[in-house]
Amino acid sequence: MTNLGTGIGWRPEIADAVEGLPGVDWVEVVAENICAGHLPDSLLRLRERGVTVVPHGVSLGLGGADRPDAERLAELAAKATALGAPLVTEHIAFVRAGGLEAGHLLPVPRTWDALDVLCENVRIAQEALPVPLALENIAALVSWPGEELTEGRFLAELVARTGVRLLIDVANLHTNHVNRGEDPSRALDELPVEAIAYVHVAGGVERDGVWHDTHAHPVPPQILDVLADLASRVTPPGVLLERDDDFPPASELAAELSAIRGTLVRGRARAPRAALSRKPALTGAALSAAAPSATGVTGAASSDAVSSGAGSCGAAPSGGALPGARQRVGAAPSAAGVTGAGLSGTGLPGAGVFGAGPSAAGVTGAGPSGTGLPGAGSSGAGPSGTGLPGAGVFGAGPSGTGLPGAGVTGAGPSGTGLPGAGVSGAGPSGAGLPGAASPDGELPGARQRVGVAQAGLLGALVAGAEVPEGFDRARLRVQSRALAAKRAGVVAKVAPEVPEIVGDGYRAAFLAYAMSRPMRGGYRRDALDFVEHLLVAGEPADPAARRRLTLWWQDRAGARPPGRVTRFVRAARAALAGR
Structure with a gap:
């Protein structure tokens, strides 16, 4: 993996400031905000100076029930090529479900079903992209009921099955600590830190006991503490400051970058002797040997899986189901072994x-x-x-709502205006919620279950549908x-x-x-x-x-x-x- 150094998120509003900041080794740009054939002059000047530019996608929705959109993948690939990027990054999130758009990165349930779907989607993306892919952990206000894995274990499984790299956002680890009671140190213990491609650092604010990952506030000490904890375990190839709104003067951005550099030094100083002797994050062939690549398989394929040479996620059997006996990586790897942004604020197209x-x-x-x-x-x-x-x-919506119901997307449940049947495929009886249709018109079991669950949550968040059982209603209102x-x-x-x-x-x-x-x-x-x-x-x-x-x-x-x-x-x- 490329040694990136210290960087900052490039945004049009601070383009001039970024060009003038001392010690900026690389920048990250929201992929959806640029066109491959018409790159901003500021990015071109940075590239001419030898500054690495990494495209950061926000709209693939690799954690969703649908397979990745081929057009979106092709656009991301073209932007990576135009920028000469050493890698591209995206998120472990879903952004659409049931015919609805979230306009935001929403958390994937940490279940074996969701992991199966995510792994297959990652494999599809890896095959379409010209450079390695790294995925970011996201911040969340809500927790899924019935989760089966911790965040660290979920990420360890993902890396072991696909060989994908990780973009670890320490601000998101802190956000999930405040909002969901999850221990950042435990997550770092469990996740494969040697698979880290780079790290995000960003500010936020706490209101009424809820941490908002705004990317519009200075980075607080508690987030720098998480960065120091990570740096005590591994030397990340790159660290990047994200700022998406309420942009401060260039001097304040420079001071935050300096604080990040100092935190990395502090973290390395407190690393135990064993960690100090360990190599930095694995690169290239070493990573492929430690964790299977997109073309490898973790252990023996299950008996009901159809091998296609596509990886541990593999191709779905002819009946449409994902492998029944899923391969596990066993106990969560330790930190000493082979282990390792908004709407991130808005993080979405907004300039212009x-x-x-x-x-x-x-x-x-x-x-x-x-x-x-x-x-x-x-x-x-x-x-x-x-x-x-x-x-x-879009079809006729229910009486009095003007929301789509029938037509291409299909009729949704009575009174909600949410899509159900049609091209997107029929959901379970009485639910009216679609999933991702397979070529023969049937849904693989895992995709269908994940699709129904995600559509139910998104409908409650953006369309006034009933809150699915098990969710915290107060938190859903905040979200x-x-x-x-x-x-x-x-x-x-x-x-x-x-x-x-x-x-x-x-x-x-x-x-x-x-x-x-x-x-x-x-x-x-x-x-x-x-x-x-x-x-x-x-x-x-x-x-x-x-x-x-x-x-x-x-x-x-x-x-x-x-x-x-x-x-x-x-x-x-x-x-x-x-x-």
Whole structure:
């Protein structure tokens, strides 16, 4: 593994500061925020100086029940190639389920079923990527009921089965200590520290007994203590400071980087003699020998598994089931043996202006009288009196909700508007929750079980569905509000004109909208849906602001972007309306 050194997360807002910081050996960039063919000038200058750039993905959802999307994998591979990156990184998380998007990294249940699914998804990603893959442990507000493994044991199993490297976020270990009662030291005891590719360090804040991993606050001493504990066990190839919001002056960033370097020295100084004599994190062939690669197998394959040479996760048998007698790595490896970011804050695309682009809505029907908004058309007619799309591509939602129900995604359970059957496949009887359909139309057992569980949780968080049994309802309410607040913040970044037009009431209006309307197509689609929701409701109350918002929506939701002359005329009209 490449010795990276000390780095910082590159963000457009601090691009100039990052270029001027002393002692920055490498940077990490959110993969979804760049295009392979049009890299930001700042990143190009850094690369010319010999600074390593690593793409960090946030949208693959490798911990989800569906197999990784081939297009997303191809885009990530292209970005890694364009950057000349020595590796790419992603998260052990799910981000979508049951036809819903979380807009956030959600925890995977630490069960054998979820591990089986994750391993197979990791193998698929490894085969598609041109460089090694490392996966990050995430922070969580909620715990899954009935978990079967600790975090360290889960990570040890993952590495042993797939040979994937690890990106250990010490801030996330601290977050899970506060929010879930998990001991960071025990996690470090159990996880394979020699498989670490690099380490994340970030700040957060505690409110009402809940730690929020904001990436918008200075790194506190307790997180540096976890970093020191890790450094006493292994010398990580790289350590990176993450900051995603409320960016401080460059001098403060430099001071935090200096504190991180000092913490690494402090950790190494307190390492026991045996640890000091141990090698740094395993690299290349050594890692492959210590833990099976994506093309190896842990032990003998189970009798009901069909060997395809694809690794311990292997190919599903012809009947669609994952291997029944799962291979285990036995006792959790010790630290002395062969062992080893937001929405991470937002961590999602947020920089840049929304702009006029191709049709996001594709809606052409007539809307409510006097609004110019759609009612019917390609998205179909919405519920009576709303003018919102209901049928068509997404299908008709339950009465009074305007949420999708039938169509491509399939009909969801009564009263929820959550998808159930259709192309995504039917869930268990009465559940109406889909999983990832296999070629013969049936779901592998583990994928189906994981998919149903994740769809139930996500439905409760973003669509007002019933809270699944065993979850802490109070914690889910905190998580649900946090997801809605994050949506409001990211929409304000990708469509800055919207809060400017709506004014001081933007945040409250968006949170009210978000609590009953799940995101259905990314943050730019979310901005369009929110504006449509306001206009249908006759908001904003100020006529001039409503006209400006209507023009904004029309510019971006038409069948095609308006021409330069049309945009000029509309801009002039909006300026006159604002007088």
